[in-house]
Amino acid sequence: MTNKFFTIVFMLTASHFYAQESNLTYFDENWDKTKKENASYYRISPSKTLKDLMLLEDFYISKAPQFQGYTLKSDENAYVGDIVWYDAKGFDLSFYQYYNNTAVPVLTYYYPNGKKRKTITYKNGRKNGETIVYHQDGTILIKGIYQDGKPVSGSFEDINDWDYYRTNKADRNRKEQGDDPVITAYPVVEESNAVVGPKGKKTVERKLISVKTFWINSKQLAQETTYNVKEYVMNPVKKVNYDAAGKLVQTLNENDFETYGKNFFSGIGFQYYLQNNFAVAIKSKTSYKKGIKSGEEIKYHSNGKVAETTKFINGNIEGEQIAYTEKGTVIKKRIYKNGKPFDGNFDETLSGRLLANQNYIQGLKQGESIVKTDEDSLVAKGIYKDGKPFNGTFVEKKENDQNELIQVVNFKKNGLQKVFDSNIDNIIKTYYCKDDVLNGEMTFYDKGEVTGILEYKNGSPYNGELTESQKRTIFKNGEITEEVFYKNKYRSMSDENVHKQKQYTNGKLTKIIDKSFYIADIGGDAFEGIYKDEKPYQGYFATDFREFNYVEYYEKGEVKYQYSNNYLENMDKYDHPLYDIKSTYKDGKIFDGPEYIKIDHFFMTKYWTNGMLQRYDCDVFAVHYFNRIQFALKNNTIEINEFRKKKIGKITKEKVNNKEVSKLWIDEKVIMSSTSAEVSTVIPEKAASIAYTELNNKVDAKILNFDQNIADDREDSEIFYSIFTSNIDDRKTIVENFNSIANNFSTGKNVESIFGKHRENSMIAGIYFNQAGKPDSGVLILKNKENQYDLQAFLYGKMLEEIKNIDLKNMKKAVEKLNDAITKKLNERD
Secondary structure, X not given: OHHHHHHHHHHHHHHHHHHXXXXXXXXXXXXXXXXXXHOOEEEEOOOEEEOOEEEEEEEEOXXXXXXXXXXXXXXXXXXXXXXXXXXXXXXXXXXXXXXXXXXXXXXXXXXXXXXXXXXXXXXXXXXXXXXXXXXXXXXXXXXXXXXXXXXXXXEEOOOOOOOOOEOOHHHHHHHHOOOOOOOOOOOOOXXXXXXXXXXXXXXXXXXXXXXXXXXXXXXXXXXXXXXXXXXXXXXXXXXXXXXXXXXXXXXXXXXXXXXXXXXXXXXXXXXXEEEOOEEEEEEEEEEEEOOEEEEEEEEEOOOOXXXXXXEEEOOEEOEEEEXXXXXXXXXXXXXXXOOEEEEEEEEEEXXXXXXXXXXXXXOEEEEEEEEEEOOOOEEEEEEEEOOEEEEEEXXXXXXXXXXXXXXXXXXEEOEEEEEEOOOOOOEEEEEEEEOOEEOEEEEEEXXXXXXXXXXXEOOEEEEEEEEEXXXXXXXXXXXXXXXXXXXXXXXXXXXXXXXXXXXXXOOEEEEEEEOOOEEOOOOOOOEEEEEEOOEEEEEEEEOOOOOOOOEEEEEOOEEEEEEEOOOOOOOOOOOOOXXXXXXXXXXXXXXXXXXXXXXXXXXXEEXXXXXXXXXXXXXXXXXXXXXXXXXXXXXXXXXXXXXXOOEEEEEEEEEEOOEEEEEEEEOOEEEEEEEEEEOOOOOOOXXXXXXXXXXXXXXXXXXXXXXXXXXOOOHHXXXXXXXXXXXXXXXXXXXXXXXXXXXHHHOOOOHHHHHOOOOOOOEXXXXXXXXXXXXXXXXXXXXXXXXXXXXXXXXXXXEEEEEEEEOHHXXXXXXXXXXXXHHHHHHHHO
């Protein structure tokens, strides 16, 4: 069946070509016009035109399509709308969408035989309105609606990178001249609205679209993927695959995809040989489990024959990989172990255009290794022994995306060695070795020009300059004397481009002159710092962090002041930031002013007044996400302000029946209260739930009560819940809790609560109580007379299992057993 489809594609294509034979313009491999006998490509002439547009249709000399897309009549390289390139066999190779800022609102595209394939409507440069894909008999296969560039209803042939449009040269020129036709506003994003489902539970309203791929010259679907477009990032909720005869091959539901993203979680991933987004043949089938490749991956030739079989275990290639010719003959077998070449002959991509053919025996490179460019030019040829270069030339991977072309004699580097980036023609440096020891000149290059020469003696820098992308290190008589740092690696190494200088005496750091910042009210364009025993002693010393920096001022070895700025307002101002906020130190700690703490994706600012902590801001960063949680101490109350959802929570304490009770308030309502209690022999009264944790080598219980009517709506308040349950100690005062939370976050402890997550590792068990005050679901822990613990598993008010006389050491294992019993019962009910 695959061969039949493949033949039909090019029969139909060829019929169009022969009819146009007299109207063809021929080009050689460099796209210069030539005669037919010297041609690599040709173009149908004259091209179809629409006002100031023309439709270019280029073909390989084999009659396979090479390109189709609209361009401006005035510039055939100024693309408009959808642009597609094809490989030498006529399959889709690359696709881009460009803004359409012309006077033509509807663009029409065609099959290779000239019949209408699809129409797209545009407004303000983006796709807007109806887009239709037609069968060759004129019937509609796919029909969808765009709104301001976003697919919002119906079906589509592709929505990958739907929000990314390229700009052609004409549009860029108009933008530079101030007549910018390109719409740069973000596309409309619909909000997700909650609706009430069965039993009062809240679900999220969905709006679905689909992406359809049909088998070529057929009305039979090959693949259909359904997406939820209620969010900016469209996530798949269903995928079905069919063979060319219409037989259902696979159905994937929402649980088979990643929670956030378009990748498979479990199932088979199909890739197709496509022509104009129609499936011609299966290109590959890959099995996934839990989000990673697991099982067999089969790649196919375009004629349907197997090209390669590979087995994966937990994402790594494992075992035998077999490659076949288009006729089915085995051409290569090799063995992988733990995802790495282990036994056999392997073709590997080293860097950029470099391809290596080398042999492995028992996981080690052995024998001849040949490295060539993608144009088949020889780069290196050498012999490996026991995984190490033995004799010859080799390409070895280095750090920082660099590579090295080395010459080796009897396992040791000898002669000229070359370091390059991803392009072997872009030499970064050369150096000489004698029996693996650096001796002689090391020469540094930038775009082919020499930028520095450093002499080595017996493996150590001796005289000259060690040049890097943004830094020069100067040596004299074997000792470092100076380091010069430059603002930008793309600028020259001139005095005007100097960022800072470090000076050394007898090889030790003694002074820094920093021109990388300004300090308000001080002035000057250079700040000096003196070192003593290579530690800051007198003057100004700037930090060198990636996102946020500040300057510290020292007097006689003691830090006195810190100069900083509002980092959110200055995130993009890397070049010469202005520091206009001053903090004062006392006894080595911030006493007055802001203090900054950076931990992973979490940034904390503490505000001190006369040694007293008044407020702290917790900023959370993630992909396309930012939130600030602000804590303030007001009238014996911890006030928590979440900026993203504009919600304010409060934590208070009071005594109720001689018990210390902490309360969480949101919108002036108490939504949860907690009381710490020791685990006892009796079941607590009036408890909504109990969380058990380990405290001082024993099990501690926190009794939680909450308003059920309010607590049902927790989504917008989850951060407040997690902060309250993870950080508040009912035995401490409000001020002690306020300071304790700050100390925890400063050291990275309980930071996950800022993300609305709970400390699962610290929690031993938990149980929920019903309205009658009886254990409902979870694990109940009671203390017995032997000073050990009895555990009981409940589900919907019924005790399922009990384990007695458990000590703290074996608590976790016992709880896991009971949780498994609860899970098993739940599955039986389902």
